[in-house]
Amino acid sequence: MSSADSGGRAADIELSEVTVRYGTSKAPVTAVADVSLTVEPGEFAVLVGPSGCGKTTLLRLVAGFERPADGTVAVGRKVGVVFQQPRLFPWRTVGGNLAFALSRHGVARSGRGARIEELLALVGLSGMAGRRTWELSGGQRQRVAIARALAAEPQILLMDEPFAALDALTRERLQEEVRALASTGGTTVLFVTHSAEEAVVLGSRVLVMAADPGRLVADIAVPLPREPDTDVAALRGTPAFAALRAELASAARSPVAP
Structure with missing residues (x-):
């Protein structure tokens, strides 16, 4: 280059x-x-x-x-991707969606809880790790998708x-x-x-x-x-x-x- x-x-x-x-x-x-x-x-x-x-x-x-x-x-x-549709796992909570992304990127289970809260705070969703994705508005689901992309620290x-x-x-x-x-x-x-x-x-x-x-x-x-x-x-x-x-x-x- x-x-x-x-x-x-x-x-x-x-x-x-x-x-x-x-x-x-x-x-x-x-x-x-x-x-x-x-x-x-x-x-x-x-x-x-x-x-x-x-x-x-x-x-x-x-x-x-x-x-x-x-x-x-x-x-x-390193690259992260956010699509037009959030593409979240509906059977997982907000925190569960982020935990899955963190596990894929090698973050130990013991460190995932703190990192999930950091990511949610970053996108303005503090305290919502336990919510189901179908309980969220469209804008909130897209925030979770952005947080998931940031989980890999791209x-x-x-x-x-x-x-x-x-x-x-x-x-x-x-x-x-x-x-x-x-x-x-x-x-x-x-x-x-x-x-x-x-x-x-x-x-x-x-x-x-x-x-x-x-x-x-x-x-x-x-x-x-x-x-x-x-x-x-x-x-x-x-x-x-x-x-x-x-x-x-x-x-x-x-x-x-x-």
């Missing part, structure tokens, strides 16, 4: 001339064509674009769930439209929490969304994609405050926020790089 941050550490994610095809050899369908991108340690990179442009495909490549037909994918550190967090199924108020609240969590922990995040507003709220950098085939058409820095105590609600009402949201929306509608 050729990229490095100011401390000399290699890029966390690097895709080089990646192409993905589906279908048969006689009738292949190109889902993603010739995509190259680098995500540095600590960046919150957001992939935004219309449905079918290959956002989730790129995230699945980084997660190791798929392989490219051409090109290379390099991921430098340095890279992949998030595939995790708030898409939530109501607007819950979605905004979780956006603020994830933004603060990433800022505090220094985690590298690759986040998929189709919303220009969500991209501006969350990202330190936004990668805009177009479809047919999926490709990158813009790479836009988001020069907004990212401190953990930033008033995100106030930030949404600023002219700078509105201008960035309009720029992203325009770029997403364009079939070529601006």
Whole structure:
């Protein structure tokens, strides 16, 4: 990998001339064509674009769930994944779901209880280890899913439209929490969304994609405050926020790089 941050550490994610095809050899369908991108340690990179442009495909490549037909994918550190649906075990409690994740990552039984409470506190669910998952709201279940992904102490967090199924108020609240969590922990995040507003709220950098085939058409820095105590609600009402949201929306509608 050729990229490095100011401390000399290699890029966390690097895709080089990646192409993905589906279908048969006689009738292949190109889902993603010739995509190259680098995500540095600590960046919150957001992939935004219309449905079918290959956002989730790129995230699945980084997660190791798929392989490219051409090109290379390099991921430098431990990865955690949060999906659009929480995918929790309904027969386990909240704590049981987290305990299962911790056991998979080698945490001794004696240390799981304290770690579960740490994870729940991190996502605003302190004291809820004994609750059943079906007793939780949609937003609470997604918080548990985020806590489960953090159980492995990943340095890279992949998030595939995790708030898409939530109501607007819950979605905004979780956006603020994830933004603060990433800022505090220094985690590298690759986040998929189709919303220009969500991209501006969350990202330190936004990668805009177009479809047919999926490709990158813009790479836009988001020069907004990212401190953990930033008033995100106030930030949404600023002219700078509105201008960035309009720029992203325009770029997403364009079939070529601006």
